[in-house]
Amino acid sequence: MTVLGAVFRPQNPPERLRAVARVAEEAGLEQLWLWEDCFLESGIASAAAALAWTERLSVGIGLLPVPLRNVALTAMEAATLDRLFPDRLVLGVGHGVQDWMGQVGARVESPVTLLSEYLDALRALLAGERVTAAGRYVRLAEVALDWPPLAPPRVYAGARGPRSIRVCGAHADGTLLDSITDADGVRAARKLIDEGRATAGRTDRHVVVANLLAVTGPDAEARLAAERTPQHAPGAGVAGDANAVADAVIRLAEAGADTVVVQPTSDEPDPEGFVRFIAEEVRPLV
Template sequence: MGRVGARAESPVTLLREYTPAVRGLLDGDRLDVRGRYVHLDAVALDDPVPDVPPLLIGARGPRSVRLAGEVADGLLLDAVATPESVRTARNAVDAARSGAGIEGAAEVVVFVETTPEDARAAVDRFAAAGADAVVLLAPEDDPDPEPLIAALTRHVLHEGRGWLP
């Protein structure tokens, strides 16, 4: 955002205002919002979403991870995540939900760059660390997804595992 001159002075404040506004619009509410970043006057969607999907926040830092637990359904972690950072984020986001009086665990989705040979082990490592879903990405230095897809397809067909690429 900084490269295009649109960096928010307070990204956490922006998320704190933006997320409930998006949720309200998706839920079919007509909103009047006067925040630091979000300004809405009697705004509603013409065609509300019939089945509202989970609202996840992409976050890295501890404040935005906690915020995801307070105002969203969960958290998206990018490909720089490690199993330890997923474990830490899982604990923080769930504690924030609990502290905000929200029942149930947050959904944690992590993007993982991996090779075809390590795909299954990567899923297992990140799931054990607390990820609910692991999105596998081909390595940056070899971005062709076909070998990864082929390896996952062989594994699923051969072993009949209950996980999908």
Template sequence: MTTDSVTSPPARRVGVIFDRDQRPEDLAEFAAAVEELGADDLWVVEDLAWAGGISSAAIALAATRRLRVGIGIMPAPLRNPALLAMELATLARAFPGRLIAGIGHGAPEWMAQVGAAIPTKLALLEETITAVRSLLAGGTTTFDGRTVQVDAVRLVHPPAEPPPVVAGVVRPRSLELSGRAADGTVMAEGQGPRAIEAALDAIAKGRKTAAPARPHELVLFTHLCVDDDPERVTAASAPVIAEYTEFLRVPPEEVFLVAGDAATTARRIRGLWDSGADTVVLRPVGEDPLGQVRSALAALGPSDA
């Protein structure tokens, strides 16, 4: 954990997710509490029919003084790159150094529900990230891609410090795309050290054609379940394991959680850092999410900064 500037994110950051099922009116208080507990990040969620990522990030940023706020993950099919860059630039100017913006493909079934499903999702994501990053950098952007067209657009109020734009992706080709085009990668819940190693290999292929000086942050979302009772941990974890077995297309025993007593959860977080995750973002499962975060952070201690 760290309390230093978030301008150049160091390794071994820890964050917390404001779960999509929590009420938007509770976000400000939750964000302030997470900051008080000493976490580095708060991540908000944008899933279809839940809450908007930009508005949620604005609430969390306004309610805190130090936390970096991440948006995970805005679907490229729902976002015009110029408008998205305008929104992100506004937040980045008002809260410099405290925003990180995730963009992804969007869940296919959700995109189909709103008429936004397209066959060229890899091209759309890469072109959206490229155009948004160019606009945030402050220059005049002209981009004529397969799916994205921008003709001589320049932001009137670009941020002095452009926020990192990261890709929320899962499969190998998308991970390689992230290494090539984005400032970082967000890995979904359920993935542990073995998945991190495979993801880093795919990202490295993309980074061979990226600007050599550009850093690339690996952010890993992971479920958190802190309880001294193994039976309660098993009961709370069972629905998560079932969901991510299907989502990740892996056997149940390969679904990774940060679960167990406080010492065990701290050990598992350290294991994710040691495997290559720069930022581990905790998604509490079950009752008393803030209490679980408090226990996990206390078990990590200042030596893990």
């Protein structure tokens, strides 16, 4: 069965998150996803609050930009959240937007190399290992968490380009595909992920998370058109009622997405209503 989630976009003020998280919990939504976009809201701080305000809801961070965060710090924060709220945090990391990384002096020459090194170190730390690394970017000397998770959580990675998607297959436990991707893009990503997994000799389960830009209401078509960019694939995004959104979710799932996360437009006036719409009207149709 496809896991269904929705996004609380950081274009909303942080104080709005509590109401959205509670609606997601009450409506039975499986996952609420947060973004750490520069320079809007912290993914870790927002996730901690959403987890504390709810009892059942899984909270995903899609994603933490690795050039901005030392891997030991990310491991410490993720381990703390996992122990406080077992099996409810879905952790995603990725390159980050390169222009933003440049603004803060964190841009690196080889984002793919950094992501590979970072994923290996992060997964090892969260597995309770003592890690020494002397990579191009990730350097650790006998680092181990005093309070590792009781069971290693999955670490997901976000990617767009073929090299990065192969890295996800080789080094991550799941891949985050953003909303520019349509069903054909999910199929292509699955092949690249499998190539990366084969190279690394991995046979464990790999979860693919696809994001879907969705708009409903009388002006849905116009709002979707305003949100789309030249980077969006021809079949990416959907405008319409619950049936139209559910059909788009099903297409992504049939293409290979294990989880579909539905995101509103940045100008969505009613984020609570959007989450309720996904949970109560779209979920029964998927």
